[in-house]
Amino acid sequence: MAVQLQMKQGELIAFLDGEIDHHCARELREEIDSAASRTQPRVLTLDFSGVQFMDSSGVGLIMGRYRLVSEWGGEICVANLPRRLERLVSLAGIRDLCTIIRSKEEEQ
Amino acid sequence: MKTPALNEMKLSFPSSSANESFARAAVSAFAAQLDPTVDELSDIRTAVSEAVTNCIVHAYRDTIGEVTLLVRLFEGRRLVIQVKDRGCGIEDVEKAMEPLYTTGGEERAGLGFAVMESFMNRLHVTSRPGRGTTVTMEKRLSGRCAHGC
Ligand SMILES: Nc1ncnc2c1ncn2[C@@H]1O[C@H](COP(=O)(O)OP(=O)(O)O)[C@@H](O)[C@H]1O
Ligand SMILES: [Mg+2]
Numbered sequence: 001m002a003v004q005l006q007m008k009q010g011e012l013i014a015f016l017d018g019e020i021d022h023h024c025a026r027e028l029r030e031e032i033d034s035a036a037s038r039t040q041p042r043v044l045t046l047d048f049s050g051v052q053f054m055d056s057s058g059v060g061l062i063m064g065r066y067r068l069v070s071e072w073g074g075e076i077c078v079a080n081l082p083r084r085l086e087r088l089v090s091l092a093g094i095r096d097l098c099t100i101i102r103s104k105e106e107e108q
Numbered sequence: 109m110k111t112p113a114l115n116e117m118k119l120s121f122p123s124s125s126a127n128e129s130f131a132r133a134a135v136s137a138f139a140a141q142l143d144p145t146v147d148e149l150s151d152i153r154t155a156v157s158e159a160v161t162n163c164i165v166h167a168y169r170d171t172i173g174e175v176t177l178l179v180r181l182f183e184g185r186r187l188v189i190q191v192k193d194r195g196c197g198i199e200d201v202e203k204a205m206e207p208l209y210t211t212g213g214e215e216r217a218g219l220g221f222a223v224m225e226s227f228m229n230r231l232h233v234t235s236r237p238g239r240g241t242t243v244t245m246e247k248r249l250s251g252r253c254a255h256g257c
Contacts, residue, residue: 021132022161023125029215053132053150055157056219064215084150091207091222 003028005035012041013079017050020058029061033068040072049080049103058085059092066097077101113180113188115141120176123168123193131160131177138179139187142249151227152187152247158220159191159243165212167195167241185249194240201233 004015076098178190210218228245235241
């Protein structure tokens with residue numbers, strides 16, 4: 001599983017897809033961190049629209065990136081979070097750490 | 109007297125991280141006979157992923173050991189999943205189960221047990237330091253068929 005990275009106007013967007021578990025989190029983390037450390041974006045957006053499955057390793061991925069961007073005063077935005085992943089993400093109290101934007105297609 | 113399982117499957121595999129997705133897929137394939145809802149299946153897959161990942165990351169931290177899954181189906185659409193390792197064990201299970209508690213370092217959220225607890229109907233953990241850990245969780249599936257079976 002790979003991640004597509006896109007930089008625009010001080011915002012780095014990481015489009016995640018497939019399944020996020022402990023096994024594939026490492027590769028994702030390395031790719032995102034090398035781009036983020038290089039560009040030091042004001043906002044790092046993690047876009048979950050393509051994510052089919054995620055366990056708490058995905059929550060660890062969000063928390064770890066929060067710690068990283070905090071080093072230069074950056075923020076995390078969790079975008080297009082599918083409805084079925086909301087309960088998992090809310091378990092962590094991550095809502096206090098970052099902006100969460102729900103998936104557009106699933107909004108009523 | 110113990111009620112016998114209506115059906116069961118047992119699976120064992122080495123604790124390499126590539127087997128996390130395999131374990132989820134295998135349990136979902138077995139659970140499919142109950143015709144679970146998409147949400148129920150997603151809860152089961154997530155809980156299995158947590159328990160199996162814990163064997164890989166914590167129980168056998170610096171080695172590869174055997175992970176055993178026992179999945180049983182009981183009367184009343186009850187699916188009971190047992191995940192067992194013979195790894196390092198847990199000193200204080202109660203503490204380990206507290207949300208956000210982790211010995212796994214920066215990238216672990218410390219939410220595995222919290223996920224198993226909230227996504228399943230029942231969670232039971234037994235562990236002996238130096239001997240291993242057994243996690244048993246149960247999911248009661250909603251009735252979908254017109255006869256209520
Ligand atoms: N199978 C296991 N063997 C040994 N220790 C375990 C096992 N499962 C969990 N633990 C301990 O319990 C802690 C909490 O587990 P969990 O809630 O899944 O969070 P995380 O995996 O993110 O650390 C782990 O950090 C570890 O110390
Ligand atoms: Mg865990």
